[in-house]
Amino acid sequence: MADAFIFDHARTPRGRGKPDGSLHEVTALALASVPLRAIRERNALDPHQIDDVVLGCVDPVGEAGGNIGRAAALASGYGISVPGVQINRFCASGLDAVNFAAAQIMSGQQNMALAGGAESMSRVGLGASGGAWAADPAIAIPAYFMPQGVSADLIATKYGFTREDVDAFAMHSQQRAARAWDEGRFSGAVVPVRDVNGLTLLDHDEHRRPKTDMQSLGGLKPSFAAMAEQGGFAAVGIQAHPEVETIRHVHHAGNSSGIVDGAAAVLLGNAEAGKRAGLKPRARIRAFANVGSDPALMLTGPVDVTKKLLKQAGMSIADIDLFEVNEAFAAVVLRFIQAFGVDPALVNPNGGAIALGHPLGATGAILVGTALDELERTGKKTALITLCIGAGMGTATIIERV
Numbered sequence: 001m002a003d004a005f006i007f008d009h010a011r012t013p014r015g016r017g018k019p020d021g022s023l024h025e026v027t028a029l030a031l032a033s034v035p036l037r038a039i040r041e042r043n044a045l046d047p048h049q050i051d052d053v054v055l056g057c058v059d060p061v062g063e064a065g066g067n068i069g070r071a072a073a074l075a076s077g078y079g080i081s082v083p084g085v086q087i088n089r090f091c092a093s094g095l096d097a098v099n100f101a102a103a104q105i106m107s108g109q110q111n112m113a114l115a116g117g118a119e120s121m122s123r124v125g126l127g128a129s130g131g132a133w134a135a136d137p138a139i140a141i142p143a144y145f146m147p148q149g150v151s152a153d154l155i156a157t158k159y160g161f162t163r164e165d166v167d168a169f170a171m172h173s174q175q176r177a178a179r180a181w182d183e184g185r186f187s188g189a190v191v192p193v194r195d196v197n198g199l200t201l202l203d204h205d206e207h208r209r210p211k212t213d214m215q216s217l218g219g220l221k222p223s224f225a226a227m228a229e230q231g232g233f234a235a236v237g238i239q240a241h242p243e244v245e246t247i248r249h250v251h252h253a254g255n256s257s258g259i260v261d262g263a264a265a266v267l268l269g270n271a272e273a274g275k276r277a278g279l280k281p282r283a284r285i286r287a288f289a290n291v292g293s294d295p296a297l298m299l300t301g302p303v304d305v306t307k308k309l310l311k312q313a314g315m316s317i318a319d320i321d322l323f324e325v326n327e328a329f330a331a332v333v334l335r336f337i338q339a340f341g342v343d344p345a346l347v348n349p350n351g352g353a354i355a356l357g358h359p360l361g362a363t364g365a366i367l368v369g370t371a372l373d374e375l376e377r378t379g380k381k382t383a384l385i386t387l388c389i390g391a392g393m394g395t396a397t398i399i400e401r402v
Contacts, residue, residue, distance in 0.1 A: 017260045025201070143391070146236050169354075181205070
């Protein structure tokens with residue numbers, strides 16, 4: 001098989017996913033167009049070299065529906081010859097978009113492609129596309145459907161993470177993100193979002209709270225206790241995991257991922273395509289995998305898929321220099337660290353979704369770019385990117401700097 005190389009990546013800043021957020025006036029299509037256009041312009045790409053645009057979008061309805069991949073290719077100046085496709089694997093959609101494009105390149109069916117994702121969570125509400133998982137008893141009951149926040153609390157209870165543990169992790173995420181911005185670590189990736197007049201709407205991640213401390217986090221009430229107890233989901237979790245007698249509710253807005261608007265894109269291709277375009281490879285996609293996991297715990301997929309991927313790649317956890325584990329909830333990352341015994345300093349060194357936000361369809365692609373930049377900054381070799389996924393799944397990718 002051919003190697004699939006990463007040549008470039010770009011992302012928007014992440015705006016608060018609320019009506020008063022700086023990107024609320026920007027549609028998902030317009031968001032997606034920002035990194036796509038930036039990559040085309042700064043690499044002087046000939047659109048005829050691009051075989052596809054693969055974009056993740058978790059709620060592809062209304063203005064975000066109708067195949068945002070094709071619409072974004074047209075809107076960002078790639079012309080009529082470039083096709084596009086939209087995919088949805090919930091929170092891993094952006095990473096799966098990268099993996100889908102890489103697979104096409106590795107198999108020889110494509111030479112160069114763009115992959116990423118976009119989500120306007122302030123304009124298209126979380127869960128707007130609906131779905132049987134939460135609504136149809138035929139699947140909800142046998143698969144132990146629970147809201148993700150309750151699953152996160154179940155994970156914390158089952159694996160022994162206290163309120164202090166999850167709050168400390170959240171504080172460190174904020175501190176790391178603040179340091180990364182102060183040191184300009186995101187400067188090569190973030191492309192400002194401008195309005196039709198060219199005025200800057202946002203040029204930084206605005207969800208951050210750099211002054212967060214344990215005292216401020218300690219004052220927040222658990223977000224999912226009433227939902228679990230009054231909605232009967234605590235009983236569902238205990239039925240699925242009878243070793244847990246009572247679920248301790250430790251997650252809240254301060255130690256869970258932020259709802260934000262954002263988009264990202266990654267330019268991939270084989271060696272020959274890169275040579276024709278005058279581009280230097282920065283990393284190669286070494287391996288990737290998907291897995292189903294316990295649907296009641298729901299968010300432990302990163303552990304399961306990492307085991308599968310390492311075996312598939314013929315590697316051990318010691319072969320990975322850097323980890324980007326999406327901070328859907330603090331307990332998700334703490335369980336990953338616990339399961340593999342990895343040094344916490346190697347996991348999300350520039351903060352994560354707790355501090356920076358989680359624009360669902362885009363996050364996976366953002367993490368690929370963040371990992372690549374950190375490998376280059378530190379001179380390290382390999383990174384593993386992984387995300388937990390609704391309904392109990394996991395996706396992971398290993399990249400290797402070249």
